[in-house]
Amino acid sequence: MHFLNLLSIRTLLAIALFAIFVIVGCSNPANSDDEDHLHAEGAILQMNGEEILRIEGGEFVSNNTSLEVDSGDETPLITIFFLDHDGETFHPGDDHYALNWDKIDTSIAEIEQHEEDGKWSFHLVGQGQGETEVRFRMWHEDEDHSDFDTPAIPVNVN
Amino acid sequence: MRYHTLLLIFCLYIIFPADIYGQTTDKGEITGKTIDRNSEEPLGYVYLHLEELNRTTTAHSDGSFAFKNISPGNYTLSATRIGYQAVSQTITIEANETTEITISLKPSSLSSEAIEVVGTTDQSSAGSLEHASKTIQGTDLRQNLGTTLSATMDDLPGIDSRSMGSAPARPVIRGLGGERVLILQDGERTGDVSSQSADHAVTVDPMAAEEIELARGPAALEYGSNAIGGVVNVVRNQISSSLPDHFHGTASLQGKSVNTGSVTALNAGGPIGNSLALKLDGNIRSARNIKTPEGTLTNSGIFSTNNALGISYLRPWGYAGLAGSMYLNNYGIPPDPNGGHEHGVDIEIQKYQAEGKTEFSLNNDIFKSIKTTFSHKSYYHKEIENSGAVGTEYGVLTTNGKITTQHENWGFLDEGTIGLWGETKNYAVNGTQTPNSNAHSLAGFAVEEKDIGALHLEAGIRFELTQSIPEDEYSASIGEIRERTFSGLSTSASAIYDWGHGFFTGTTFMHSFRAPSQEELYSEGPHLASYSYEVGNPDLNPERGLGKELFIRYRTTSATAEIGVYHNSFNSYNYPRNTGEPSSRFPSLNVYQFTGVDAVFQGVESSYQVEFLNNWVMSGSFSYTHAKRKAANEGWHPLPQIPPLQGNIGLKYAVGGFQLGGKTTIAARQSRTGEFEGPTDGYTVFNIFGQYRLEGGSFLHTVSLNAENIFNRTYRNHLSRIKDLMPEPGRNFSLLYRIYF
Numbered sequence: 001m002h003f004l005n006l007l008s009i010r011t012l013l014a015i016a017l018f019a020i021f022v023i024v025g026c027s028n029p030a031n032s033d034d035e036d037h038l039h040a041e042g043a044i045l046q047m048n049g050e051e052i053l054r055i056e057g058g059e060f061v062s063n064n065t066s067l068e069v070d071s072g073d074e075t076p077l078i079t080i081f082f083l084d085h086d087g088e089t090f091h092p093g094d095d096h097y098a099l100n101w102d103k104i105d106t107s108i109a110e111i112e113q114h115e116e117d118g119k120w121s122f123h124l125v126g127q128g129q130g131e132t133e134v135r136f137r138m139w140h141e142d143e144d145h146s147d148f149d150t151p152a153i154p155v156n157v158n
Numbered sequence: 159m160r161y162h163t164l165l166l167i168f169c170l171y172i173i174f175p176a177d178i179y180g181q182t183t184d185k186g187e188i189t190g191k192t193i194d195r196n197s198e199e200p201l202g203y204v205y206l207h208l209e210e211l212n213r214t215t216t217a218h219s220d221g222s223f224a225f226k227n228i229s230p231g232n233y234t235l236s237a238t239r240i241g242y243q244a245v246s247q248t249i250t251i252e253a254n255e256t257t258e259i260t261i262s263l264k265p266s267s268l269s270s271e272a273i274e275v276v277g278t279t280d281q282s283s284a285g286s287l288e289h290a291s292k293t294i295q296g297t298d299l300r301q302n303l304g305t306t307l308s309a310t311m312d313d314l315p316g317i318d319s320r321s322m323g324s325a326p327a328r329p330v331i332r333g334l335g336g337e338r339v340l341i342l343q344d345g346e347r348t349g350d351v352s353s354q355s356a357d358h359a360v361t362v363d364p365m366a367a368e369e370i371e372l373a374r375g376p377a378a379l380e381y382g383s384n385a386i387g388g389v390v391n392v393v394r395n396q397i398s399s400s401l402p403d404h405f406h407g408t409a410s411l412q413g414k415s416v417n418t419g420s421v422t423a424l425n426a427g428g429p430i431g432n433s434l435a436l437k438l439d440g441n442i443r444s445a446r447n448i449k450t451p452e453g454t455l456t457n458s459g460i461f462s463t464n465n466a467l468g469i470s471y472l473r474p475w476g477y478a479g480l481a482g483s484m485y486l487n488n489y490g491i492p493p494d495p496n497g498g499h500e501h502g503v504d505i506e507i508q509k510y511q512a513e514g515k516t517e518f519s520l521n522n523d524i525f526k527s528i529k530t531t532f533s534h535k536s537y538y539h540k541e542i543e544n545s546g547a548v549g550t551e552y553g554v555l556t557t558n559g560k561i562t563t564q565h566e567n568w569g570f571l572d573e574g575t576i577g578l579w580g581e582t583k584n585y586a587v588n589g590t591q592t593p594n595s596n597a598h599s600l601a602g603f604a605v606e607e608k609d610i611g612a613l614h615l616e617a618g619i620r621f622e623l624t625q626s627i628p629e630d631e632y633s634a635s636i637g638e639i640r641e642r643t644f645s646g647l648s649t650s651a652s653a654i655y656d657w658g659h660g661f662f663t664g665t666t667f668m669h670s671f672r673a674p675s676q677e678e679l680y681s682e683g684p685h686l687a688s689y690s691y692e693v694g695n696p697d698l699n700p701e702r703g704l705g706k707e708l709f710i711r712y713r714t715t716s717a718t719a720e721i722g723v724y725h726n727s728f729n730s731y732n733y734p735r736n737t738g739e740p741s742s743r744f745p746s747l748n749v750y751q752f753t754g755v756d757a758v759f760q761g762v763e764s765s766y767q768v769e770f771l772n773n774w775v776m777s778g779s780f781s782y783t784h785a786k787r788k789a790a791n792e793g794w795h796p797l798p799q800i801p802p803l804q805g806n807i808g809l810k811y812a813v814g815g816f817q818l819g820g821k822t823t824i825a826a827r828q829s830r831t832g833e834f835e836g837p838t839d840g841y842t843v844f845n846i847f848g849q850y851r852l853e854g855g856s857f858l859h860t861v862s863l864n865a866e867n868i869f870n871r872t873y874r875n876h877l878s879r880i881k882d883l884m885p886e887p888g889r890n891f892s893l894l895y896r897i898y899f
Binding site: 026027028029030031039040042057059085102143144145147150 | 508534536538543545547548549550551552553554555584585586587588589591594635684739740741742743744745746
């Protein structure tokens with residue numbers, strides 16, 4: 001009887017340990033199966049097929065370092081391309097990515113996208129005279145974070 | 159599968175220990191009483207520690223206490239109590255006999271650290287200064303109790319706080335931080351990522367601490383080969399190692415004005431029947447934004463809870479115990495318009511921990527006990543941007559196991575600890591290019607002691623093998639992501655000589671080895687909360703350090719003084735170097751490249767306490783660290799985040815259970831700055847404090863009132879990552895009420 005009591009206490013302890021381990025868990029909560037992050041190292045903006053702005057190493061390397069538009073007007077279609085480690089342009093090839101932007105003062109300018117133009121193209125629309133800035137981001141929609149940011153690009157609305 | 163096999167072995171170990179170690183008889187007991195030396199009245203709430211067995215108990219309100227099931231032999235019983243000098247006493251236990259003792263404690267005004275050692279000098283034994291350690295407990299712990307472990311410790315000379323707002327803070331010892339300072343809770347690693355980055359909080363709440371220990375030198379090698387800065391152990395006693403004979407504990411309530419903060423805590427333990435001991439503690443902390451003389455520090459609030467439940471099964475052969483704990487913390491990182499996030503970042507931490515401990519007493523002339531510990535921690539935190547998007551997620555699964563045996567009188571050695579330790583760590587980061595990886599470590603160690611007359615010697619050795627394995631091997635922009643294996647030997651030796659009349663001289667040498675961590679090897683990606691784009695280095699070499707220290711101590715019942723000098727040199731000191739270059743992927747963040755350089759840290763620290771006119775105590779301390787790194791072809795340059803010359807002066811009046819005092823902290827300007835780091839002006843800050851304790855019925859009531867930065871002075875901590883955004887907190891009144899039962 002004494003042995004049974006001891007055994008039951010120890011068994012309870014062991015069961016308690018198992019229960020604690022089940023609660024604590026053995027799988028890493030930050031483990032994600034979708035780990036295919038794209039690695040852009042730069043970007044270019046093209047308007048009417050011509051490069052208007054180039055960013056490499058986090059800095060502007062083109063002569064032009066801003067975007068301009070007249071108030072009440074919109075630019076022709078602008079397309080952003082990303083640059084890989086070898087300087088080759090690419091667009092993320094799957095549905096998990098989209099173009100995102102922030103920092104822009106929408107009372108001065110807005111970014112406008114049309115479905116038929118594709119998700120990497122946009123128009124800059126002047127809303128009122130002034131200066132603002134815009135930062136474009138390669139948005140990883142599944143993970144809800146950016147995989148690449150441009151520097152803040154100055155925007156002048158004349 | 160690996161975890162389940164280990165778990166199964168451990169559970170079998172718990173179920174059948176008595177059959178493996180069959181000796182359960184021939185034990186002795188200690189019963190006794192604690193009294194006030196002046197009045198000879200019984201003294202309750204005395205904390206008693208049987209050092210060789212690491213068993214503790216608290217005396218009843220009538221001063222009575224007992225330890226049962228003790229193997230025959232000689233033991234050291236230490237007793238500490240708020241407002242009294244600590245004492246130590248050597249006790250001989252005979253088989254099947256009860257040893258009765260009376261412990262007499264003398265009232266004292268000196269701080270707990272000082273009185274503990276003063277008490278032991280009565281024995282005139284240099285051995286009582288083993289491990290050259292410092293302890294924060296009792297009155298000091300209540301007076302200094304801060305929001306973080308680091309803030310609670312930073313009054314000790316040579317200890318500073320690397321901070322980034324209200325919650326994230328980590329101790330920096332003699333200029334050394336990160337993994338060079340090992341933080342433990344009840345001797346177990348915390349399993350968090352606080353060593354990695356300034357925005358990551360330490361997952362230990364100081365409110366749960368019964369005491370905080372700091373160890374350096376040979377004793378540190380039991381816990382790691384990398385802790386050249388020191389080992390900080392928060393004693394929480396989640397698993398009782400002795401059967402208490404009554405329920406006892408504390409309940410605490412603390413409030414702060416500078417952030418409208420409050421903490422509620424309960425800590426209780428007691429027996430269930432004749433062989434089970436239960437221990438539970440928990441706390442809830444909340445605070446709003448910190449107020450500074452220059453305005454409110456936006457997004458610096460905190461809400462956390464830290465709870466634990468432990469149960470022990472205690473028998474004549476020893477004990478086996480289990481504990482589970484939960485740590486949740488939501489806190490803010492203040493916004494930095496120039497540093498990458500203009501709206502701040504919120505961080506949510508979850509940590510769940512399970513641990514088991516066993517100790518078996520051995521009926522052997524040399525080997526006295528075998529201890530095993532096993533713990534599993536699941537840590538997760540996410541960093542949430544203002545938009546609600548999750549920026550970065552960190553997950554770490556850590557499993558540790560350790561087996562040690564303690565011996566006495568083995569050959570020419572007086573006593574020591576020999577053991578094996580293993581760890582496996584799964585590390586995953588989401589939101590970056592950093593690959594998931596595993597790290598496996600195995601170590602063997604021995605820490606030995608020897609007394610030769612007035613000379614106390616300690617030596618330690620630890621061999622550690624670490625293997626870091628990424629889930630995939632590939633060629634990345636940071637280098638070849640691949641498996642790395644590191645092995646190295648760490649050694650340490652310490653000698654303390656007792657010159658008599660309270661004078662001691664000591665020296666410590668330590669050769670440390672630190673394998674690069676997974677984050678140092680493989681990191682690549684943005685870390686908004688710390689304003690950085692982190693770039694690992696898969697080619698990093700292990701860090702090797704050589705530390706030397708020399709100190710002189712003077713300790714009597716009315717005065718203590720200590721001065722020490724140190725010199726720590728490193729081969730491949732691995733740290734994240736701010737390159738000053740914007741990231742090509744996230745231009746608002748600078749690239750921090752993990753790099754290994756030769757580095758030297760040297761300095762001096764001193765402290766003293768003098769009791770005069772019976773009720774007055776004057777105290778003071780100062781510390782200075784000079785740190786530099788060797789740059790290729792450019793000579794030596796200052797390292798970043800090194801504390802300035804600083805010190806404090808205090809005066810305290812104590813009578814009975816009442817204390818009132820003031821302290822002035824003075825820091826010089828720090829102009830020896832690292833790359834892209836600005837200087838920090840010197841400052842002088844004044845604090846006052848009062849404490850009162852009252853014994854009534856079955857309770858001991860304590861009240862601590864602090865007024866910090868009473869002149870609302872603007873000052874900055876050089877080790878704060880946000881020192882350019884906002885100064886340190888302004889005037890603060892804090893009140894702590896703690897009841898012991």
